[in-house]
Amino acid sequence: xxxxxxxxxxxxxxxxxxxxxxxxxxxxxxxxxxxxxxxxxxxxxxxxxxxxxxxxxxxxxxxxxxxxxxxxxxxxxxxxxxxxxxxxxxxxxxxxxxxxxxxxxxxxxxxxxxxxxxxxxxxxxxxxxxxxxxxxxxxxxxxxxxxxxxxxxxxxxxxxxxxxxxxxxxxxxxxxxxxxxxxxxxxxxxxxxxxxxxxxxxxxxxxxxxxxx
Numbered sequence: 056x057x058x059x060x061x062x063x064x065x066x067x068x069x070x071x072x073x074x075x076x077x078x079x080x081x082x083x084x085x086x087x088x089x090x091x092x093x094x095x096x097x098x099x100x101x102x103x104x105x106x107x108x109x110x111x112x113x114x115x116x117x118x119x120x121x122x123x124x125x126x127x128x129x130x131x132x133x134x135x136x137x138x139x140x141x142x143x144x145x146x147x148x149x150x151x152x153x154x155x156x157x158x159x160x161x162x163x164x165x166x167x168x169x170x171x172x173x174x175x176x177x178x179x180x181x182x183x184x185x186x187x188x189x190x191x192x193x194x195x196x197x198x199x200x201x202x203x204x205x206x207x208x209x210x211x212x213x214x215x216x217x218x219x220x221x222x223x224x225x226x227x228x229x230x231x232x233x234x235x236x237x238x239x240x241x242x243x244x245x246x247x248x249x250x251x252x253x254x255x256x257x258x259x260x261x262x263x264x265x266x267x268x
Contacts, residue, residue: 060160060253065260069158070113070142075165075173076224077105078215078239078252079115079145083154095212097237101154104215105141106177108170113141116177116218118211120185123147128181135185136214138177146264157255159241161224169222176218184208212236224248 064072073079081101082088091100103117114127115138122132124139124147139147148154165173185208209217209231216234219225224247238245241254 061256063257063259064158066142066145066156066258066262067260069256069258070145072160073105073107073113073141073158074161075105075107075170076161076163076219076222076250077107078159078161079103079105079117079141080157080159080236080239080255081148081152081154083148083152085153088154091236095235095237097235098240098242099157099236101148102212102215102236102239103144104173104218106138106170106173107141108174115139115141115144116173116214117144118185118209118214121152123151126181128177135183136177136180136209138181143264145258146261149258149261150263156258156261158258159239159252159255161247161250161252163250165222169224172221172223173218176221180209180214180217185210210235212238215239219247224250 079102080099082099088100092098101117101119103115105113106116107113118136120134122134124137124143125131126133126137127140128138145156149156212234213231216225216231220227226248237243241252245252
């Protein structure tokens with residue numbers, strides 16, 4: 056009998072069960088959030104990927120303009136690709152940025168080779184900047200025609216797509232800028248290699264993050 060997945064989970068329970076390769080999605084209502092959704096024709100404005108290796112606390116690999124949290128890879132506060140403690144990042148997006156959050160779990164357990172590929176991607180991409188807002192629409196349009204763009208800067212969905220490609224979960228027949236956050240929403244039916252993403256599980260009961268200087 057197929058397992059019935061919950062429609063919602065507390066952040067603590069979701070963090071306890073998330074695995075490397077799980078997708079985290081966010082949708083807000085600020086003008087910037089709406090601009091991103093309109094520019095990319097997407098139902099959500101932000102996407103990240105869980106990294107949960109061995110006994111380390113779960114992390115969120117994502118990219119953003121803000122630098123409100125310390126990046127655990129570099130030890131600095133930076134814009135662009137970032138690796139954060141997952142619970143801190145989700146709490147920040149829910150309470151500071153006013154977002155709703157969802158988890159989509161991947162139906163396979165990441166192999167050591169996949170984890171190594173994810174870590175290699177983080178090491179390669181972590182220092183790249185976030186694209187300027189005005190370029191997002193241009194990147195998206197070029198992606199629709201499968202025309203690649205320079206990846207010297209990276210949008211969150213491009214970052215996740217590249218990491219999925221390096222992990223062998225996505226083919227590289229489409230450029231990274233073909234992907235936007237909505238491609239990782241269930242309505243788009245993203246085709247993965249040897250795996251599938253489950254339905255969205257809404258994240259509830261998100262405690263405010265204890266801020267430190």
